[in-house]
Amino acid sequence: MPDNALPYRYSWDHFDLAWIRDTYPETREIIGGDTADIGDLPRLAGLCGYSPNPYFDERYYVARYPDVRQAIDQGRYLSGFDHYRKAGHRDRNPHWLFSEQYYVTTNPDIGRLLLNDSSLRNGYDHYLRFGDAEFRTGSWFFDPLEYIKSTTNEIIRTPFSHYLLHPSGYSNSAWFDTDWYMATYPQVLDAIRRGEWRSILHHYLHNKSDGHFDPCPYFSERFYVQSNPDIRDAILSGQFNSGYEHFLLYGLRERRQPHPDVDLARYACVPAVQEDLRSGRRPNPFIAYCRDKGAPPDIDAILEQTEDATKYAFEKKCTVLSFNAARRPLDFSHGRPDVSVIIALHNHFDMTINALTALRASHDGGIQLILVDGGSQDETRDLERYVRGATILRLPGNVGFVRACNAAIEHVAAPFVLFLNNDTEIQPGSIAAALQHFRRHSSTGVIGAKLIRTNGLLQEAGTIIFRDGSVAGYLRGRRPDSPEANFVRRVDTCSGACLFTRTDLLRRLGGFDEAYIPAYYEETDYCVRVWKSGSEVVYDPSINAIHYEYGSSDHTSGAGYINRNRLIFNGRHTDFLARKLVRSERTIATARSPFRPGARRILFVEDQIPLRQYGSGFTRANDIVTTMAMAGHEVTLFPIFKPLVHPSHLHAAFPDTVEIIWDRDLPDLERFLAQRAGLYDVIWVSRTQNVRRLIPVIEQTAHLMPQTMLVADTEAVSAVRDEQKDRLHGMTDEQMPSLTERLRAEFECLFIASRIVAVNARDARLLSDHGFADVRVLGHMQTPRPGGRPWTERSGLLFVGAIHHRDSPNFDALEWLVTQLWPMLEPLLPDDAKLLVAGHIGPAASLAGLPQSPRIVYLGEQADLTQFYDSARLFIAPTRYAAGIPYKLHEAAAHGLPAVASDILCRQLDWADGDEILWARANDSTDFLRVITNAYDNPTLWARLRYNMQAHIAMENDYRLYTRLIEGILTSTG
Structure with missing residues (x-):
């Protein structure tokens, strides 16, 4: 069949004769009816620019x-x-209002679908067939919901298609300021009126x-391109349509400056901006800057x-x-x-009713409620109703x-x-969290809550x-999601408003010392006596309560009781206070x-907060931090680059005693260390490149941590890898070199370090x-x-590797595997044998363009790989x-899955060929083919490898x- 007679299969892959006649009237003499042969249209399209x-x-x-x-x-x-x-559909953009890369990277499910569904030719095909109707967008510049708002009296099921078929349609988005554009470039409106462009956005x-x-x-645009000469050739070649497209795809993530007067790095540190980013109200700092016009509100x-107003609202709810x-x-x-x-x-x-309502809703288990009424004169007298x-318990007066307690x-x-x-309103899950903590930690005698004002x-x-007996609520006036407020730690004391x-x-x-009657300092005294008894007082952020401060007492009279009872407290605990720090803002972090005793305070610095699914050394860093924390050390995690995931995702990945500084990064580190002068016994820097990055900071703060x-x-010596890569190329x-x-x-x-x-x-x-x-x-x-699955019930090969960018060892290995080795290997394996590919795919990476096959399954990131380790017959690592x-x-060895790996990896492990692992020469498909086919149907070899590698792991x-x-x-001084 000739090329121009290909049957219509994809919505973008055909000649729409009726549309062509309407769009290009001069073609009407050439094109007959809708069923006529398209004749010379393909060539005319090239000569005349017909779509x-x-x-x-x-x-x-x-x-x-x-x-x-x-x-x-x-x-x-x-x-x-x-x-x-014929070629461009793999990675080119067919229309000014669609970006293949944007669509696939912002919709990871589509990226996986494209790899595993051969009926889809590319992301654009998915968008036109499914994504448009699902109100997805294929461009920063087209918001389907905003477009629907601009239309009237129509039911629009596919906004993008509707927009393309209605030249008068209006599209607005956060990435493009239409009104500003019209005001700044009025000549564009004249060009649109002359029919040169269909819209403002079309022109841009x-x-x-x-x-x-x-x-x-x-x-x-001019500033960005001039400031980033590395992208000029890419724009000229068509890789990017403009500097702005590069900024949207890469520059924003790489923290490149978009305008001489816009400092996004500083702006992104504003608490209100960070809150908007975490909540999803703003997708990134640049959009936040545009919408706020560079002036975010000071929410704190x-x-x-507005505390008085929130207290009134609290009362109304009660x-x-x-x-x-x-x-x-x-x-x-x-x-x-x-x-x-x-x-x-x-x-x-x-x-009281509000507090009891919250209490009853907070816990499904049994609660013994003991209410002690000290001579109430209001409806509290009839509380039994x-x-x-x-x-x-009814007491005769306000004791x-x-x-009362x-x-x-x-x-x-x-x-x-x-x-x-x-x-006080205790929040759901708080009681369960406290009970769990008590049962896991026998040393804990008191647990305090995170108290949030109205x-x-x-x-x-x-x-x-502090040493003078004064007390201070840590982080008062800060946000409850602050990193410093969201890890379990030992504390001097905690408020009796919610105390376990x-x-x-x-x-x-x-009980409480009645010298402090009627109130104030009684819980402080109790906590100190708990410490002296050999038990610990702990703050647990999983216990949350909203507290209407001074809701049941008078602040003015309370101040008098505080001053009186502080003197009593000081007299009873001079030995305890002698070990406390003098009150000062600079001692807060230490105090x-x-x-x-025996614990170290450790600052752990890594590229990112090390989540296990990131691979690439982050799993090892996660193990190190977890082991330190489980051993009783106080660990603070500090990233070179701010995390891209929600903080709650981070906290679930580490023991609850780890402090995770997710809202700051390298530019903030010097100030951070100054605020915590003298606190850390150890600063552990992961990866040599981060040591290099930290040298200026360390030199500026060395006097604060002598x-x-x-x-x-x-973590790894990259020079070896770089040499191997250069030789490979x-x-x-x-x-x-x-x-x-x-x-x-x-x-x-590395010479700046105390230990390597x-x-x-x-x-x-x-x-x-x-x-x-x-x-x-x-x-x-x-x-x-x-x-536990036996050899006879297993089939196929498993490849696991995180891919943060295409220029990485894992991507190189995967590309070689699916393009070079698998086509040779597939015919030699049983029909049920598949190649499973799993692992994290970073925002700068994409598997688009890798071969598709019914027997290659691209799984993407998996929360738990156990089922895949348990079903595959061999693990493959052709690095x-x-x-x-x-x-x-x-990890494969720990799961009992024998592996075939390149000799490069095997030498790193120092495992023997045929005993713990199977060696194959790197970049040698024939050798890999030989090793895999010899091992695949050899249960004796499989069992020997499995036993030996498990012994090594143990x-x-x-x-x-x-x-x-x-x-x-941590402890050696040698």
Whole structure:
């Protein structure tokens, strides 16, 4: 069948004769009816710039890609459309309002679908067939919902198609300021009226502006291109239509400056901006800047000023809830309670009902509610009408918090007690979190909550006691999602507004000291006595409560009690106070948590917050941090680059005692260290390039941490990998630096460190040869967990590797595997044998363009790979250049999956060929073919490999050994 008679299959891949006649009237004499042969249209499209249908723009395509114009002139293609059908559909953009790369990278599910569904030719095909109807967008500049708003009296099911078929349609987006553009370039409107352009957006995206047209007042095309000369050739070649397109795809993520007057890095640090980014209200700092016009609101200041208003709103809500309790009384009937809750009352009926409503909703288990009413005169006297199953104690007068709580202690039936103010709303899950903490940590005697004021800002995240007996709520006035407020730590004391303790400890210590009657300092005194008894006081951010400060007392009178009781407290605990720090803003970070004997305070610096799914050394970093925390050390994680995922995702990945600084990065580190002067015993820097990045910061702050150990964890010696890569690409010895020169350049920055860590013995020898003494080796941690599925029930091969960018060892290995090895291997394997490909794919990476096959399954990132390790027969790692030590092979071994790997990786492991692993020569498809086919149907070999590699994992990667190695690094002074 001739090319011009190809059957219509894809919505963009056909000649729409009716549309062509309407769009280009001069073609009517050439084109007959709708069913007529298209004749010479393909050639006319190339000569005259005719588009074949509304979904492909011939003139844009040819202007965008100079190599296409050249190919047409040389006669290799009839038109741009001809080129796109045959080759360009893989990675080119067919229309000025669609970006293939944008669509695939912003919709990861589509990227995986394209790799595994051969009926889809590219992202554009998916967009026109499905994505448009799902209200997805294929461009920064087209918002389908905004477009629908601009239309009237129509049901629009496919906004993009509708827009293309209606020349008068209006498209608005956050990335392009239409009104500003019209006001700045009025000549464009005249050109549109003359019919030269169909819209403002068409003019901007179609023309090559060369710096003459900007999309908004906060991006300068001329400035951006001049400031980034590395992108000029890419724009000229058509890889990018403009500097703005590069900025949107890469520059924004790389923190390139969009305009001489726009500092996005500084702007992104503004708390209001960070909140908008986390909540999804703004997709990135640039859009936030555009919408705020560079002036974000000071939300914290606004919230601080509106506390009175939020308290009034709180009171109104309490009133409504009391009506509900009158109709449906709150039921606290219980059998064997999990916790006994003591609430002291004096009037404030509505607030009490609010507190009890929140309490009942917060926990599904048994709650013993003990209410102590000290002579209330309001509706509290009839509380039995509103609450069932509670123990209500009536005292003759307002005896105060201390005596009321002590009166309740003898009635406690549960193993744990919660003291709760009646102006406090405990949040769901808090009681369960406290109970879990007590059961896991026998040393904990008291747990305090994260207290949030009615205005949404913190009242405290634990409380500090200073040497003069004064106390300060840590982080008061800060946001409750601040990194410093969201990790478990030991504290001096915590507020009695929401305080958990063990019943036996409470009774042994005699409850609250009645010297502090009526209130204030009683919980501080109790916490100090808990410390003296040998138990710990802990702040746990999983316990949350909203507190209406001074809702049940008077702030003015409270100040008098505080001053009086502080003197009593000081007299009782002079020994404890002697060990406390003098009150100062500069000592807050050190004072926030009492020192734990034998523990180290460690700042761990890494490229990113090390999530396990990122691979590429991040899994090892995660293991190191986790092991440190589990050993009782206080670890702070600080990233060189801010994370791209939500903070909640980060907190789930580490022990709850790890402090994760997710809202700051390298430009903030110097100030961060200044604020925490003298706090850290150890600064552990992961990766040599990060040591190099930190040298200026360390030099500026060295006087603030003279005794701090600086650990340089090389993670992997990249010079070895770089040399392998250069040789792979055909470079000769004369064309590239020697390995010695590369190593010297890489290691030069490490002399600033107190201790050097290598990932394997080979790297350690390289470091020792360059003058570094006593290099410690710290590899990977693994626990054998072999899958139970037998050899006969397994099939296929498994490839696992994180791909952060296309210029990475894992992408190179995967590309070689699916393009070179698999086509040779597939016919030799049973029909049920598939190649499974799994691993994280970063925002700068894409697997688009890799071969598709019914027997290649691209899984993408998986939360748990166990089922794949348990179903595959062999693991394959055909890496052609690498550094360090391959975690993926250790993980496969831990799961009991024998592996075939390149000799490069096998030497890193130092495992014997045929005993623990199967070797194949890197970049040698014939050798890989031989090894795999020999092993695939050999159950005896499979069983021997499985047994031996499990033994290696148990001996070399054990958790206890790993812990001892880390302790040796942290404590040794040699």
